[in-house]
Amino acid sequence: MRAHEAGALHGDIGHTGPHWLREPADVNALMEPLWPATVHRSDDGALRVGGISVTALAEEFGTPAYVLDEEDFRARCRTFLAAFGAVGADVYYAGKAFLCKAVVRILIEEGLHLDVCSGGELATALAAGMDPARIGLHGNNKSLAELTRAVDAGVGRIIVDSHDEIDRLTELARERGVRPRVMVRVTVGVEAHTHEFIATAHEDQKFGFSLAGGEAFRAASRILADDVLELRGLHTHIGSQIFDTTGFEVSARRILSLHGRIRNELGVALPELDLGGGFGIAYTSQDDPAHPDDLAGPMSKIVQDECAALSVAVPHLSVEPGRAIAGPAAFTLYEVGTVKELVGLRTYVSVDGGMSDNIRTALYDASYSATVASRASQAGPILARVVGKHCESGDVVVKDEFLPADIRPGDLLAVPGTGAYCRSMASNYNHVPRPPVIAVRDGQARVIVKRETEDDLLALDVG
Numbered sequence: 001m002r003a004h005e006a007g008a009l010h011g012d013i014g015h016t017g018p019h020w021l022r023e024p025a026d027v028n029a030l031m032e033p034l035w036p037a038t039v040h041r042s043d044d045g046a047l048r049v050g051g052i053s054v055t056a057l058a059e060e061f062g063t064p065a066y067v068l069d070e071e072d073f074r075a076r077c078r079t080f081l082a083a084f085g086a087v088g089a090d091v092y093y094a095g096k097a098f099l100c101k102a103v104v105r106i107l108i109e110e111g112l113h114l115d116v117c118s119g120g121e122l123a124t125a126l127a128a129g130m131d132p133a134r135i136g137l138h139g140n141n142k143s144l145a146e147l148t149r150a151v152d153a154g155v156g157r158i159i160v161d162s163h164d165e166i167d168r169l170t171e172l173a174r175e176r177g178v179r180p181r182v183m184v185r186v187t188v189g190v191e192a193h194t195h196e197f198i199a200t201a202h203e204d205q206k207f208g209f210s211l212a213g214g215e216a217f218r219a220a221s222r223i224l225a226d227d228v229l230e231l232r233g234l235h236t237h238i239g240s241q242i243f244d245t246t247g248f249e250v251s252a253r254r255i256l257s258l259h260g261r262i263r264n265e266l267g268v269a270l271p272e273l274d275l276g277g278g279f280g281i282a283y284t285s286q287d288d289p290a291h292p293d294d295l296a297g298p299m300s301k302i303v304q305d306e307c308a309a310l311s312v313a314v315p316h317l318s319v320e321p322g323r324a325i326a327g328p329a330a331f332t333l334y335e336v337g338t339v340k341e342l343v344g345l346r347t348y349v350s351v352d353g354g355m356s357d358n359i360r361t362a363l364y365d366a367s368y369s370a371t372v373a374s375r376a377s378q379a380g381p382i383l384a385r386v387v388g389k390h391c392e393s394g395d396v397v398v399k400d401e402f403l404p405a406d407i408r409p410g411d412l413l414a415v416p417g418t419g420a421y422c423r424s425m426a427s428n429y430n431h432v433p434r435p436p437v438i439a440v441r442d443g444q445a446r447v448i449v450k451r452e453t454e455d456d457l458l459a460l461d462v463g
């Protein structure tokens with residue numbers, strides 16, 4: 001393979017970095033709005049979070065570790081609740097972003113609902129005491145066991161995704177003599193401007209019933225006709241890490257056209273409507289996420305206006321943010337192991353984790369940022385790539401970042417924006433144990449998910 005081909009394969013961008021990456025005036029600065037609210041650099045140069053120094057955290061809990069700023073997480077719950085509550089909407093935290101019992105307890109305390117998408121997430125929610133009536137169950141291929149568990153627990157809503165699932169759930173409801181509440185997941189045909197693997201409402205993908213093909217109307221019609229399941233409303237989710245709010249507006253209009261059709265042709269004004277999650281967050285200083293107030297107001301206004309135009313009662317709204325609550329509330333703390341300068345190209349900084357604790361860079365070509373966390377540096381910036389310890393050249397955590405030229409083994413490195421879809425998508429690739437999650441608040445640190453051990457890895461081996 002010729003050199004330029006190899007470069008293209010690995011997304012090489014030369015020694016100046018991609019066009020948006022600017023040499024920082026100060027390598028020690030913490031760029032807004034990337035960091036959890038309590039994070040700052042203290043007088044000794046180290047980062048502090050929730051009143052504790054990262055060097056103390058690394059000493060006590062080891063690295064790599066996900067560090068969750070609990071106050072920041074709670075504040076994001078409250079901000080979403082205030083913004084959407086003001087327009088009469090419920091907020092279902094999307095557990096797929098990051099879920100454990102401690103998080104469920106925080107959600108209960110802060111008054112959020114919870115969206116789960118597997119038996120495991122449901123078990124976590126129930127084990128931590130979440131009221132089943134406040135849980136919604138998603139999934140394009142829920143097993144009979146998952147449906148049974150949800151029905152028996154009495155979850156507030158099951159978002160049905162296929163005719164097979166409607167058959168299965170109808171039979172289950174008849175057997176059990178219950179009337180589960182359901183919503184129909186609708187594919188509204190919106191191409192969200194996000195990575196194709198995380199867009200979910202264009203036509204050619206696995207989720208939901210198509211609006212254009214009339215399948216969503218047929219699904220709603222048969223549920224209403226059978227009258228075994230209680231149809232509460234329609235649901236759509238157009239994708240994830242979305243900044244362009246036009247997608248939400250178009251999707252709201254389209255799903256309300258179906259809502260109107262159901263009222264006109266079937267005589268039923270469905271009482272609920274869910275517009276999903278997908279609100280983007282900042283991973284680099286280039287990203288400019290919307291404030292929940294700027295999402296809730298316009299989304300609710302579109303719903304009101306469309307309902308007025310259709311002469312149909314306004315349904316009770318809900319949304320399902322995951323990333324926007326958990327993502328910015330945590331960072332990953334790594335220790336630098338090796339530093340390798342590729343002259344004229346960039347410096348490779350290897351950390352003690354990698355694609356097993358953050359698969360998003362490899363999977364979605366996601367961009368992240370990083371800073372040296374254990375000290376401030378007087379050295380100038382060098383273009384660096386932060387890589388992991390796995391046996392893959394694609395094992396990249398941060399593709400491009402300016403780090404201080406004196407970065408060296410033993411430095412702690414922090415990568416912000418890793419509260420969502422990092423621990424929840426973590427793997428044991430290369431038999432690397434998954435890192436713990438440490439929640440920090442008011443000068444106290446507590447482990448909310450333990451570090452996996454080699455014994456844990458061996459525990460499932462037989463023989």
Ligand SMILES: Cc1ncc(COP(=O)(O)O)c(C=O)c1O
Pocket residue numbers: 094096097115138200237239240241276277278279320321322323324420
């Ligand atoms: C149905 C559903 N709801 C909510 C979410 C949460 O999305 P996000 O974390 O981007 O807000 C997802 C994930 O994309 C989803 O599939």
Ligand SMILES: N[C@@H](CCCC[NH3+])C(=O)O
Pocket residue numbers: 096198200240241360420421425
């Ligand atoms: N896991 C994805 C988002 C997919 C959400 C599920 N519909 C991410 O890391 O961005």
